Amino acid sequence: MKTLIAIKEADCNWMRETLPGTQPLLAPLCNKPFVEYLIDFAILAGCREIRLLSDGPLSQIEEYCGNGSRWGIELTYANLHPSDGEPELLRKNRKFCGEERTMILSGCTFIDYDKTLDYRGLASIDSGGTIASCPGGSITLAGPLEPSLTDQPLPPVGLTPIGDLKSYCRIAMTTLETGSSRYVLPGYGGEPGCAIGRNVTISKTAQIHKPASIGNNVRILPGAVIGPSAIIGSNVIIDKGSTIKESIILDNTYIGEQLEIEGRIASKNTLIDPESGVTLAMQDPHLLAGINGGATALVLWRKIVHALAAALLLLLLSIPFAILYPLLRLRGKWQDVPSIPNAGLAESIASAFSLDRYPLLPGVLTGRLAIIGSRTHENRAANHTGTDCRPAVFSYAETEAWAATESDAAIVERYHALHSTPLGDIGMTIQALINRIHYRNPT
Amino acid sequence: MKFRLDTQNGITVGIAELEGRLDASGSAPLQKASADWQTKTPFLVFDCSRLDFIDSSGLGAIVGCLRRSLENNGDLRLAGLTPKVAMVFDLTKARKLFSIFSNAGEAAASFGATPTAIQER
Amino acid sequence: MTITEKLSSGITIVELCGTIDASTAPELQRHQAISDPTRTIVIDLARLDFLDSSGLGAIIGAAHRKEESGANMLLSCMNQKVRRVFDITGTVRLFHIFDETAAAIDYATTLRKSQ
Amino acid sequence: MNSVITLTLPGDIRFTRLASQTASNTASLFTDTCNAGAGNWEFSHAFELAVSEAFTNAVNYGDRMQGTRDITITFTIEQRKLTVAIRDANAPFSAETPEPDIETYPERGYGLMLIRTLMDTVTICRENGENVITMTKQL
Known part of the structure; x- marks a missing residue:
C-alpha cells in the first residue's frame, strides 16, 4: 500500500x-514535527512508499525529512493545485500510485492512533472511499484491495481537526499526557510522561512535574518549576524562579527571571494566549527580563575589568601580531584568518591567538566595545536593539560549541548578557579563545 | 496622561489615565508625574483602558508608584486592563500586587466602599 | 534546448529537452504551440535538465495567456531540480502538475469535453 | 586548499550556460573533495542556478548601456565554504528590486528571490566602478 x-x-x-515562518507540516506537536505523526501512522498501516503533497513550498520539509531512509521508507515530494480533490490527486500521482491500494491523508488533522496496534488491515477493507473524516481533513482509500497481511481486526481510527491555535494546543497537551505509550515521542525518559532531550542542564533546585517534554540544548536555572503539562522546545533557557505550567515554549526562546507562564504559548519574544488568540510581542529581545533594573555601579566596574583584560591581551599578542600581520597582509590572506585551519604555520599561529580580533582590542580601552558580549564582526546589528546588547570583541556565543546558528547564538548571548559578572567575563573570554581554536580545528 | 481628583466617596482619589505605550521611554515621565500626584493623595487609580503596550520597564514604574502609595498608607489600583497589558501582569506575577477593576469608576468607588481593607494593608 | 512536439488524442504534447536559461528562453516563447493562447497543451519536462527564472518566466507568461483565452497548460514529469525552481518561487500553485504524461493527456481531454 | 578559480566571459547572453555549467562543476568538485557524498545534487544545482541568474542579471543590465563589458566570475574554495563573486563594469545595478508579488504571478523578477533562497549569504555592492554580487554557501 502507498x-x-x-x-x-x-x-x-x-x-x-501565530507561528510565522513555520511550515505547517513541521509545526511541533510535543517536540515532534506534525508530519512525523502522519508518517508513523502510514508506516503502521503497512506503507513503505509515501509522497508528501502541498500547494505551498516544500523545500523546508524536504530538508528535514530527506528521502525517508531514516524511517526505512521511500519518501517523495510533489505539488498540488489549491483546487485539487481526491480524484485529481490520484490522477496527478498516477505513476506513483500505480495499480496499488493508496491511502490519502488530507488536511490539517491529527490521527489518534496507537503504535502498539496493527493498522495493516486498511489495505484489505472494502469500505470504499473515506474511512474517517472531520472538518478540514479525512482518510481516504482508493485503488484495488490487497490481500491482508494480518488477521487482527482493524482498530478504530479517529481524527481531530487542527483548525486553530486552541485545538493545536489541546492536541499537543493530549499527546503529552498520553505520552510514549501510544506515540513515538522524542527524548530520553526512564518513566512515562517525562522525556528529556540532549544537552539539557537542570539545576538541582529546579522542579519538574510530570507530564513534561524537554527538547535539546535546554538550560533550566535554580528555582524554576516546569510542569505539570509543559512542553519545552530546543535551545531554550528558563531563568531563575520562573514557572511554566500547561504551556508550550517553542524553540529558541529565553524566559526571563521570576515569570509565570500558565496556559500560554511562548515563541521567541512573543507570548500567545491560545484561548483568546491575543498575542503580545515584547520589545526586549527576550521575553521580559523581570522587573528589576540593573545596577549602574556594575557598569563602571565592568568597563574597568574589560579594559584591563584588553590591555593584557594587547600586550601579550603584540609580538605575534607585529610579526604575522604584515606577513599575512602581503599574502592577501589576512581577511581569511578565522576561516583557514592549518593552512600554514603563520596562519595557524594567527588563528590560534585569535589575531583577527586584535585590531578590535583598542576599542575596549576607549570603552566603545566590551571584551566579551554580543558579536560585532557580523552584520547582526539589526537583531540587537535591546539594552542588554553589548558589542564586543568576542561573543558569548563563541564559548559554546553548539551555538552554531544565528538563533542559537542569540540565545546564548542574551542569557550571558543578563547573568555575567565582570570577573566571570574574563573566564568567558578565555573560554571563547580556547573554543575558537577547537571550532576551527575539529580534529 | 490625564489626571483628575475624585472626591465622590468621601475620600480623595487620584485617577490617572495612561495612554499608548509604556516602555523605557514612557516610564520616566510617569515616575515624575506620580511623585507629583503623591503629594495630592496616596489613593490612586490608573485607568489602563487606553494603554496599548507595557514592557518590563513600564511595569517597574507602576510597581514603583504602588510602593510609594503603600508607604503613604494609600494604595494604587488598576482599571480597564486590555488583554495584552493583562498578559504582562499575569506573566510577571505582578497581578498579585494589585487590585484590578474593570473600569476606573469601580476602582475609585472601591476606596470608599472598603476603608477597612485599606487599613489592613 | 530542443523542443519536440507530439500529438496524442488530439492534445499537443511539447517535450522540452536540455537546458532553459536566458539564452534559450526566447526560443521557447516563440514556439508555436506554446505561444498560441487558444491551444491546450501538455508540457513534458522529463528530459529537462535545467531551468532558471528566465525559462520559468516564459512558461508562466504563456500559461497566463492561455488561461485568459480559456485554454490550459499542464505540466508533467517534473524532476527534482526543476521542481525546486517552481517550489522556491511559489509558482507551483499556478499549475496542474502530473507525474505521468498519459495522466496529463487524460485530464486535458476531460477539460476539453467540459468546455 | 584555499583555491581560487577565475573565469572571464564576454557579457553576452550566449555564455550564460558556460558560466552556470562551470559553477555546477566547480561545486561538485568542491563537494567531492569535502567527501560530502556524490548524491549532493542540491549543492551544485544551487550554484548552477544562482550563477545563471546572476550572470543573466549582469548581462541584462549591461544591455541598457551601449557595449556590454566582460563579466568576471571568481570561485573561492575554502574548507567547508564555497564563494562565488560575479563582477561587471556595467551600469549600476539596484539591489532594491522588490520581491515579486506572488499573488499575481509575474513573468519576471524571480532571479534574486531564487539566489537569496539558495545561498547562505548574498551581498550586492558597487566596488571600484563595478557591480559585485558575492554569494556563499556552506556545506
Whole structure:
C-alpha cells in the first residue's frame, strides 16, 4: 500500500499568523514535527512508499525529512493545485500510485492512533472511499484491495481537526499526557510522561512535574518549576524562579527571571494566549527580563575589568601580531584568518591567538566595545536593539560549541548578557579563545 | 496622561489615565508625574483602558508608584486592563500586587466602599 | 534546448529537452504551440535538465495567456531540480502538475469535453 | 586548499550556460573533495542556478548601456565554504528590486528571490566602478 499525504495552505491559515515562518507540516506537536505523526501512522498501516503533497513550498520539509531512509521508507515530494480533490490527486500521482491500494491523508488533522496496534488491515477493507473524516481533513482509500497481511481486526481510527491555535494546543497537551505509550515521542525518559532531550542542564533546585517534554540544548536555572503539562522546545533557557505550567515554549526562546507562564504559548519574544488568540510581542529581545533594573555601579566596574583584560591581551599578542600581520597582509590572506585551519604555520599561529580580533582590542580601552558580549564582526546589528546588547570583541556565543546558528547564538548571548559578572567575563573570554581554536580545528 | 481628583466617596482619589505605550521611554515621565500626584493623595487609580503596550520597564514604574502609595498608607489600583497589558501582569506575577477593576469608576468607588481593607494593608 | 512536439488524442504534447536559461528562453516563447493562447497543451519536462527564472518566466507568461483565452497548460514529469525552481518561487500553485504524461493527456481531454 | 578559480566571459547572453555549467562543476568538485557524498545534487544545482541568474542579471543590465563589458566570475574554495563573486563594469545595478508579488504571478523578477533562497549569504555592492554580487554557501 502507498500513502499520499496532502496538505493545503488554506488548511492552516491560522498557523501563519501565530507561528510565522513555520511550515505547517513541521509545526511541533510535543517536540515532534506534525508530519512525523502522519508518517508513523502510514508506516503502521503497512506503507513503505509515501509522497508528501502541498500547494505551498516544500523545500523546508524536504530538508528535514530527506528521502525517508531514516524511517526505512521511500519518501517523495510533489505539488498540488489549491483546487485539487481526491480524484485529481490520484490522477496527478498516477505513476506513483500505480495499480496499488493508496491511502490519502488530507488536511490539517491529527490521527489518534496507537503504535502498539496493527493498522495493516486498511489495505484489505472494502469500505470504499473515506474511512474517517472531520472538518478540514479525512482518510481516504482508493485503488484495488490487497490481500491482508494480518488477521487482527482493524482498530478504530479517529481524527481531530487542527483548525486553530486552541485545538493545536489541546492536541499537543493530549499527546503529552498520553505520552510514549501510544506515540513515538522524542527524548530520553526512564518513566512515562517525562522525556528529556540532549544537552539539557537542570539545576538541582529546579522542579519538574510530570507530564513534561524537554527538547535539546535546554538550560533550566535554580528555582524554576516546569510542569505539570509543559512542553519545552530546543535551545531554550528558563531563568531563575520562573514557572511554566500547561504551556508550550517553542524553540529558541529565553524566559526571563521570576515569570509565570500558565496556559500560554511562548515563541521567541512573543507570548500567545491560545484561548483568546491575543498575542503580545515584547520589545526586549527576550521575553521580559523581570522587573528589576540593573545596577549602574556594575557598569563602571565592568568597563574597568574589560579594559584591563584588553590591555593584557594587547600586550601579550603584540609580538605575534607585529610579526604575522604584515606577513599575512602581503599574502592577501589576512581577511581569511578565522576561516583557514592549518593552512600554514603563520596562519595557524594567527588563528590560534585569535589575531583577527586584535585590531578590535583598542576599542575596549576607549570603552566603545566590551571584551566579551554580543558579536560585532557580523552584520547582526539589526537583531540587537535591546539594552542588554553589548558589542564586543568576542561573543558569548563563541564559548559554546553548539551555538552554531544565528538563533542559537542569540540565545546564548542574551542569557550571558543578563547573568555575567565582570570577573566571570574574563573566564568567558578565555573560554571563547580556547573554543575558537577547537571550532576551527575539529580534529 | 490625564489626571483628575475624585472626591465622590468621601475620600480623595487620584485617577490617572495612561495612554499608548509604556516602555523605557514612557516610564520616566510617569515616575515624575506620580511623585507629583503623591503629594495630592496616596489613593490612586490608573485607568489602563487606553494603554496599548507595557514592557518590563513600564511595569517597574507602576510597581514603583504602588510602593510609594503603600508607604503613604494609600494604595494604587488598576482599571480597564486590555488583554495584552493583562498578559504582562499575569506573566510577571505582578497581578498579585494589585487590585484590578474593570473600569476606573469601580476602582475609585472601591476606596470608599472598603476603608477597612485599606487599613489592613 | 530542443523542443519536440507530439500529438496524442488530439492534445499537443511539447517535450522540452536540455537546458532553459536566458539564452534559450526566447526560443521557447516563440514556439508555436506554446505561444498560441487558444491551444491546450501538455508540457513534458522529463528530459529537462535545467531551468532558471528566465525559462520559468516564459512558461508562466504563456500559461497566463492561455488561461485568459480559456485554454490550459499542464505540466508533467517534473524532476527534482526543476521542481525546486517552481517550489522556491511559489509558482507551483499556478499549475496542474502530473507525474505521468498519459495522466496529463487524460485530464486535458476531460477539460476539453467540459468546455 | 584555499583555491581560487577565475573565469572571464564576454557579457553576452550566449555564455550564460558556460558560466552556470562551470559553477555546477566547480561545486561538485568542491563537494567531492569535502567527501560530502556524490548524491549532493542540491549543492551544485544551487550554484548552477544562482550563477545563471546572476550572470543573466549582469548581462541584462549591461544591455541598457551601449557595449556590454566582460563579466568576471571568481570561485573561492575554502574548507567547508564555497564563494562565488560575479563582477561587471556595467551600469549600476539596484539591489532594491522588490520581491515579486506572488499573488499575481509575474513573468519576471524571480532571479534574486531564487539566489537569496539558495545561498547562505548574498551581498550586492558597487566596488571600484563595478557591480559585485558575492554569494556563499556552506556545506
